[in-house]
Amino acid sequence: MADQDARSGEDMRPTEIPALRWEEPPEGPVLVLLDQTRLPVEEVELVCTDPSALVEAIRSLAVRGAPLLGIAGAYGVALAAVRGFEVEEAAAALAGARPTAANLAVGVGRAQAAHQEALTRTGDTRQAAAAALAAARALHREDAEASVRMAAHGSALLDELLPAGGHRVLTHCNSGSLVSGGEGTAFAVALAAHRAGRLRRLWVDETRPLLQGARLTAYEAARNGMAYTLLTDNAAGSLFAAGEVDAVLIGADRIAADGSVANKVGSYPLAVLARYHHVPFIVVAPLTTVDQGTADGAAIEIEQRPGYEVTEITAPQVPVTGAGGGIPVAPLGTQAYNPAFDVTPPELVTAIVTEEGVVSPVTADALAELCARSRQVTIS
Numbered sequence: 065m066a067d068q069d070a071r072s073g074e075d076m077r078p079t080e081i082p083a084l085r086w087e088e089p090p091e092g093p094v095l096v097l098l099d100q101t102r103l104p105v106e107e108v109e110l111v112c113t114d115p116s117a118l119v120e121a122i123r124s125l126a127v128r129g130a131p132l133l134g135i136a137g138a139y140g141v142a143l144a145a146v147r148g149f150e151v152e153e154a155a156a157a158l159a160g161a162r163p164t165a166a167n168l169a170v171g172v173g174r175a176q177a178a179h180q181e182a183l184t185r186t187g188d189t190r191q192a193a194a195a196a197l198a199a200a201r202a203l204h205r206e207d208a209e210a211s212v213r214m215a216a217h218g219s220a221l222l223d224e225l226l227p228a229g230g231h232r233v234l235t236h237c238n239s240g241s242l243v244s245g246g247e248g249t250a251f252a253v254a255l256a257a258h259r260a261g262r263l264r265r266l267w268v269d270e271t272r273p274l275l276q277g278a279r280l281t282a283y284e285a286a287r288n289g290m291a292y293t294l295l296t297d298n299a300a301g302s303l304f305a306a307g308e309v310d311a312v313l314i315g316a317d318r319i320a321a322d323g324s325v326a327n328k329v330g331s332y333p334l335a336v337l338a339r340y341h342h343v344p345f346i347v348v349a350p351l352t353t354v355d356q357g358t359a360d361g362a363a364i365e366i367e368q369r370p371g372y373e374v375t376e377i378t379a380p381q382v383p384v385t386g387a388g389g390g391i392p393v394a395p396l397g398t399q400a401y402n403p404a405f406d407v408t409p410p411e412l413v414t415a416i417v418t419e420e421g422v423v424s425p426v427t428a429d430a431l432a433e434l435c436a437r438s439r440q441v442t443i444s
Contacts, residue, residue, distance in 0.1 A: 129243020134171030138200035211246025218253030237328035239315035323410030324361030371400035
C-alpha cells in the first residue's frame with residue numbers, strides 16, 4: 065500500500081496556482097484554468113479565450129468538481145459577453161457540457177440572468193458584460209465562504225459522532241480546493257480535522273475510471289502534509305471489515321429534493337458498506353448542489369463517459385496506440401460501461417453538511433426547510 069505519513073515543511077505547502085482565475089491582459093480578458101488532467105505530474109494552465117474552449121475544458125475534465133463548475137460556468141458567460149459572443153448560445157453550451165452536476169447550470173444561470181437584467185435596463189452591452197462578470201465574481205466569493213462554513217459544520221459533526229478523536233476517514237474522488245473557490249467540500253472537513261490534530265488517517269479511494277482520488281486527492285493531501293493512504297476502490301470493503309474506517313466523507317454533484325445524492329461512481333457501494341458496518345456516511349456540499357426541481361434519484365441524469373477511459377490508460381511521454389490516445393489495457397473492441405456517477409438513496413446517508421447547517425436524518429422536508437431558511441437569510 066502506498067502510505068504517506070503526515071509531514072510539514074516548505075515542500076508540502078498547498079499549490080500557489082488557483083484552480084481558476086479571471087485575468088485581463090492587454091489582448092483581452094481570459095479565463096485561466098489549472099489543467100487537472102495533467103496533475104499530479106505537471107502543474108499546467110489552460111487559457112480560455114472563448115466559451116467553446118471552456119466547454120471543451122469542462123468536458124475533458126481539465127476543470128471539474130461541482131462547485132468549481134458553477135463558478136467556471138458563470139465566468140464562461142461573462143467571457144462570452146465581454147468578448148462579443150452570443151451569450152444565450154454560449155450559456156446553453158456551457159450548461160449542457162456536463163449534465164449531472166447541478167452547480168454548472170446554477171452558475172451559468174446566475175451570470176446569464178445578471179447579463180439580461182442589465183441589458184434590459186440599460187441597453188448597454190458593456191454594462192451587461194460587467195454585470196455578468198460581477199455575478200461570477202460574487203459566486204466565486206460565496207463559494208469560498210461556503211467552504212469555510214462547511215468545514216466548520218462538518219468537523220463539529222465528526223467530533224460529535226466520534227468524540228474519541230483520532231478520526232480515520234475514507235473519502236472518494238476529489239473534493240478539495242481543486243473543486244472549489246475555497247478549500248473544498250468533504251476534503252475541507254478532513255483538512256480541518258487534520259489541522260485540529262484529530263485526523264489519524266485519510267483513506268483515499270483511487271476512484272475509477274479517471275483515478276481522481278489517486279491523482280488529485282492524494283496530491284492535495286500530500287501538499288497539506290496529511291497522513292493518507294491510497295487504496296483501490298475494491299479494497300474499501302476489507303478496511304471496513306477490519307474496523308479501520310470511522311467515517312466516510314464524500315462530496316456531491318447533485319442532491320435531489322428527497323436527499324438522494326449523485327456523486328462519483330463508487331460512492332453508492334461505500335454507503336452500503338458503511339451502513340452494514342455502522343459507520344457514518346456523510347455528504348458535504350453547498351446548497352447550490354441541491355436541486356429541488358429534481359424529485360428523486362431516479363430523475364437524476366447520469367453522465368456516461370467514453371469507454372476508452374476504462375479500456376485505456378494514459379501516461380505522459382509514452383507511445384500510445386489506443387483510440388482515445390492511451391495505452392490499451394483491454395482487447396481491441398471491448399465495450400465498457402462507464403457512468404461518471406451513481407446515486408445513493410437518502411436512507412443510507414447519515415447527514416448532509418452544507419454551509420447553512422447539517423441535515424440529519426436526511427428527509428425531503430428537512431432539506432426543503434434548510435433551503436427555504438437559506439433563501440430568507442439571503443433576501444434579508
